[in-house]
Amino acid sequence: DADVTQTPRNRITKTGKRIMLECSQTKGHDRMYWYRQDPGLGLRLIYYSFDVKDINKGEISDGYSVSRQAQAKFSLSLESAIPNQTALYFCATRTSGSGNEQFFGPGTRLTVL
Amino acid sequence: AQSVTQLDSHVSVSEGTPVLLRCNYSSSYSPSLFWYVQHPNKGLQLLLKYTSAATLVKGINGFEAEFKKSETSFHLTKPSAHMSDAAEYFCVVSGTNDYKLSFGAGTTVTVRA
Numbered sequence: 001d002a003d004v005t006q007t008p009r010n011r012i013t014k015t016g017k018r019i020m021l022e023c024s025q026t027k028g029h030d031r032m033y034w035y036r037q038d039p040g041l042g043l044r045l046i047y048y049s050f051d052v053k054d055i056n057k058g059e060i061s062d063g064y065s066v067s068r069q070a071q072a073k074f075s076l077s078l079e080s081a082i083p084n085q086t087a088l089y090f091c092a093t094r095t096s097g098s099g100n101e102q103f104f105g106p107g108t109r110l111t112v113l
Numbered sequence: 114a115q116s117v118t119q120l121d122s123h124v125s126v127s128e129g130t131p132v133l134l135r136c137n138y139s140s141s142y143s144p145s146l147f148w149y150v151q152h153p154n155k156g157l158q159l160l161l162k163y164t165s166a167a168t169l170v171k172g173i174n175g176f177e178a179e180f181k182k183s184e185t186s187f188h189l190t191k192p193s194a195h196m197s198d199a200a201e202y203f204c205v206v207s208g209t210n211d212y213k214l215s216f217g218a219g220t221t222v223t224v225r226a
Contacts, residue, residue, distance in 0.1 A: 004156075017140055040122070040219070041218060042203060042216035042217055042218045042219050043157075043203070043216040044216075045213065045214075048213075090156065090157065092157075094118055099145045099162070099164035099165075099207070101159045101162055102214060103159075104149075104156040104157040104158075105156055106155065107155075107156050107158040
């Protein structure tokens with residue numbers, strides 16, 4: 001089984017709809033992250049969490065919210081989806097320490113019509 | 114602040130020839146540096162990382178990278194490209210604020226038979 005899983009893997013929705021993307025991990029890491037990937041822009045950080053009670057905005061948090069339901073679960077919500085939120089979304093986990101890499105989920109491809 | 118510049122958005126090589134992907138970084142502190150690979154419709158996989166030990170870092174699948182502080186570079190190389198190396202590659206920097214990874218825009222590698 002994969003260490004970091006994301007559901008759904010693909011989603012098509014309409015403008016104005018509320019969408020939730022879910023991430024679960026079995027690595028036991030305390031830190032979890034949500035990114036979006038757009039062509040030519042690399043990955044940009046939306047939100048990150050150091051533990052269940054510590055949630056922080058990243059560089060592009062407008063229009064998104066998150067919930068850390070447990071150490072192993074970190075959900076991303078789009079309260080009212082808009083077309084420019086069409087992107088590939090990745091969840092990642094990590095242990096503390098600047099030298100430690102992040103482990104990524106397989107991604108969720110979201111299309112907002 | 115920290116940032117990464119990948120100098121080539123696309124690299125095309127013939128199978129069996131060397132691959133060079135160029136990355137320059139900017140960081141106020143001693144950075145940790147990573148290279149990730151993303152195959153089509155897949156998540157990101159760590160190729161290698163530099164964390165202030167040896168400046169020449171060996172990774173998976175025959176890749177290696179050299180950290181050059183004087184040039185603020187962390188270029189990725191492979192002596193002989195294989196068809197399976199066709200993918201997108203990301204150079205990533207982490208500073209002392211260890212929550213934050215900064216991604217380059219990515220380099221797409223095409224391997225010709």
